[in-house]
Amino acid sequence: MRAWHIESFGTLTCSDVPEPVPGPGELLVEVRAVSLNFRDHLMVAGLYNPRLALPLIPGSDCCGVVVGSGDGTSTALGTRVIPSFNSLWVDGPLTDDALTGTLGGPVSGVFAQRIVVPEDSVIVAPEHLTDAEAATLPCAGVTAWRALVTDASVGPGTSVLTLGTGGVSVFAVQLATALGADVAVTSSSDAKLEQMRALGAVHTVNYRSTPKWGRAIRDWRPVDVVVELGGAGTLKQSLSAIKTGGHIALIGVLDGVVTELPLTQILMRAIRVQGVFVGSRADLVALADFLTGHPTVRPVIDHVGGFDDLGAELHKLSAGTHVGKVVLTF
Numbered sequence: 001m002r003a004w005h006i007e008s009f010g011t012l013t014c015s016d017v018p019e020p021v022p023g024p025g026e027l028l029v030e031v032r033a034v035s036l037n038f039r040d041h042l043m044v045a046g047l048y049n050p051r052l053a054l055p056l057i058p059g060s061d062c063c064g065v066v067v068g069s070g071d072g073t074s075t076a077l078g079t080r081v082i083p084s085f086n087s088l089w090v091d092g093p094l095t096d097d098a099l100t101g102t103l104g105g106p107v108s109g110v111f112a113q114r115i116v117v118p119e120d121s122v123i124v125a126p127e128h129l130t131d132a133e134a135a136t137l138p139c140a141g142v143t144a145w146r147a148l149v150t151d152a153s154v155g156p157g158t159s160v161l162t163l164g165t166g167g168v169s170v171f172a173v174q175l176a177t178a179l180g181a182d183v184a185v186t187s188s189s190d191a192k193l194e195q196m197r198a199l200g201a202v203h204t205v206n207y208r209s210t211p212k213w214g215r216a217i218r219d220w221r222p223v224d225v226v227v228e229l230g231g232a233g234t235l236k237q238s239l240s241a242i243k244t245g246g247h248i249a250l251i252g253v254l255d256g257v258v259t260e261l262p263l264t265q266i267l268m269r270a271i272r273v274q275g276v277f278v279g280s281r282a283d284l285v286a287l288a289d290f291l292t293g294h295p296t297v298r299p300v301i302d303h304v305g306g307f308d309d310l311g312a313e314l315h316k317l318s319a320g321t322h323v324g325k326v327v328l329t330f
């Protein structure tokens, strides 16, 4: 079978490798579709974890079909499954032990024709979703779900700000809207903001033409929740946008990793800053159930490529021209 490897940082190669063999409690899954994450780009470049053991098959998100199984498993061959991003995080809060269970680094990932995963880490893919749609849930979908629902209990009347129009942010627009929240979103592109309005966003700001977008959001409404995806370059504006007592879901580093924090503003205004590291298998189950109950909320896929397009598509991903998710079907 064929698989993509990071042999050394900055180099992605495709080669023929022996098919993996499922051990006890494991499933052999034929990958049908994968979705790409900004994380994959960072992983290949060596920016995610420079001490990562190589070679590594990258990739965190897929949907596939069970074609083999080890002793002690009960999943029927032919079942369409989605592996959870973190095979060691089943439910509840994240623990140190679970930090090493993440697919696509340090655990061997999904950019391969066949993969082996623990049976207890997969869920059955929602029937109404295509392979490509189902492949978008484990990382971007679950991250937005964890930030909005598990951690911040977003519901009717809540106001939510999310940043940009990439994978996590578009899920946040859709999920928060479906949960009854009022959603604001920023983007560098007026055309993309128009697309976000069509998905339910009620307030939009172009962060290029309005550098003090935090103030512009605050003039609309000091928001209850910010889905923080920019990091160093956006956090001060997010603090300006949020209400006293609000909740910042600290998720992304699209605009830098290191910053000085205005601590007095955070403590005096009682802002809760909650780190998010994707989510548990329970979050994936909850998201899949929610989407099944809200079948009109479909993952937004910018475009679909093929197995051989991985290198070029990851390169394009870092340019940020897409809206929502980029998917490859195998």
Ligand SMILES: NC(=O)c1ccc[n+]([C@@H]2O[C@H](COP(=O)([O-])OP(=O)(O)OC[C@H]3O[C@@H](n4cnc5c(N)ncnc54)[C@H](OP(=O)(O)O)[C@@H]3O)[C@@H](O)[C@H]2O)c1
Residues within 6 Å of the ligand: 036, 037, 038, 039, 139, 140, 143, 163, 164, 165, 166, 167, 168, 169, 186, 187, 188, 189, 192, 207, 229, 230, 233, 234, 250, 251, 252, 253, 254, 255, 276, 277, 278, 279, 317, 318, 319, 320, 321, 322, 324
């Ligand atoms: N902690 C976690 O659990 C977790 C999980 C998933 C992702 N992440 C992180 O979250 C971030 C987003 O991931 P993703 O996969 O959704 O990325 P993505 O799909 O690659 O998002 C790209 C988009 O981000 C927007 N963007 C870039 N710089 C921005 C800025 N300064 N302000 C606002 N928007 C900006 C752009 O939107 P416009 O073109 O509209 O301007 C760009 O198109 C990444 O840093 C990723 O590593 C973290």
